[in-house]
Amino acid sequence: EAQVTQNPRYLITVTGKKLTVTCSQNMNHEYMSWYRQDPGLGLRQIYYSMNVEVTDKGDVPEGYKVSRKEKRNFPLILESPSPNQTSLYFCASSPQAGGAQETQYFGPGTRLLVL
Amino acid sequence: AQKITQTQPGMFVQEKEAVTLDCTYDTSDPSYGLFWYKQPSSGEMIFLIYQGSYDQQNATEGRYSLNFQKARKSANLVISASQLGDSAMYFCAMREGYNYGQNFVFGPGTRLSVLP
Numbered sequence: 001e002a003q004v005t006q007n008p009r010y011l012i013t014v015t016g017k018k019l020t021v022t023c024s025q026n027m028n029h030e031y032m033s034w035y036r037q038d039p040g041l042g043l044r045q046i047y048y049s050m051n052v053e054v055t056d057k058g059d060v061p062e063g064y065k066v067s068r069k070e071k072r073n074f075p076l077i078l079e080s081p082s083p084n085q086t087s088l089y090f091c092a093s094s095p096q097a098g099g100a101q102e103t104q105y106f107g108p109g110t111r112l113l114v115l
Numbered sequence: 116a117q118k119i120t121q122t123q124p125g126m127f128v129q130e131k132e133a134v135t136l137d138c139t140y141d142t143s144d145p146s147y148g149l150f151w152y153k154q155p156s157s158g159e160m161i162f163l164i165y166q167g168s169y170d171q172q173n174a175t176e177g178r179y180s181l182n183f184q185k186a187r188k189s190a191n192l193v194i195s196a197s198q199l200g201d202s203a204m205y206f207c208a209m210r211e212g213y214n215y216g217q218n219f220v221f222g223p224g225t226r227l228s229v230l231p
Contacts, residue, residue: 033219042119042206042221043160059220090160102148102210104219106160 002027004107006091012113013081021076021110023091031094032074033058033104034066036087043090049074081114088112118142119207119222126227128197135182136192136225138207147211149190151181154204154224163205166190194227202229 004025013019025032033048035058045058049068063085065077074093078085088111092104120139128134140149151163166174166181174181182191194201207222 035221040223042223043208044221045219048219088158092160103150103162103165105162106152109158109160111158 002105004091004093004105006089006107006110008110009108010111012115014115015082016080019078019081019112021078021089021091021112023074023076023107024072025074025091025093025105026072027093027095027105028071029093029095029105030071031096031102032068033092033094034064034074034076035090035092036060036085037090037109038087046076046089081112083114086112086114118220119209121207121222121225123225124223126225127230128194128227129230130199131196133193133195134197134227136194136205136207136227138190138192138222140188140190140207140209142188142209142211144211147209149181149183150208150210151179151190151192152206152208152221153201154206155200156203160206164192197229199229199231202227 007022030051034046035043037043044060046064047066049055055066088109090109091107094102094104118141147168149166153161164174164176164179164181166183173183178195180193204224204226206224210219
């Protein structure tokens with residue numbers, strides 16, 4: 001089944017404790033993104049990647065890191081989480097840029113609570 | 116400035132009736148794409164429909180259609196014959212230009228409740 005998977009789905013952590021949220025897609029998509037969703041703000045892009053080893057900042061990159069060492073994986077790293085990073089996080093992938101094919105396929109989401 | 120505006124935080128519709136969810140956008144790029152996504156209470160994001168800025172006809176996908184008025188910069192989602200399963204958050208989104216990732220923005224969403 002074609003899908004984007006994220007782990008963990010739910011996470012409670014404490015301020016300053018490094019964490020990684022994994023994202024993997026099995027559709028051979030070149031393009032991947034991370035978003036956070038907060039009430040009343042919709043989804044905001046954190047980072048995106050256009051290919052292996054090619055990443056760039058989105059609208060809200062502060063406090064996050066990403067890597068793209070393999071085409072299928074795009075982990076999100078919070079080196080020192082803070083309470084304002086409590087949010088719902090989505091990973092998404094897309095087969096190409098431009099046109100209808102840039103429809104993004106989303107993972108199931110990761111709910112993060114930072115105490 | 117907000118690039119995507121959804122002025123209806125919440126909407127109610129009777130089952131089997133049609134409903135229109137509003138979306139206006141702001142861009143100076145002649146090339147852009149408009150998307151609608153559905154987010155049920157379970158949380159996943161489901162792609163519904165796409166409209167390109169150069170498309171001459173309004174997009175349709177089953178019970179979903181997009182009322183694209185380019186001069187007014189509006190891209191309203193029309194759901195015909197509403198079903199109880201349509202109760203969800205609905206997000207309008209826009210991608211400007213051809214480069215992936217850059218300038219892909221979402222609106223704040225509209226919560227639709229379908230009444231039996």
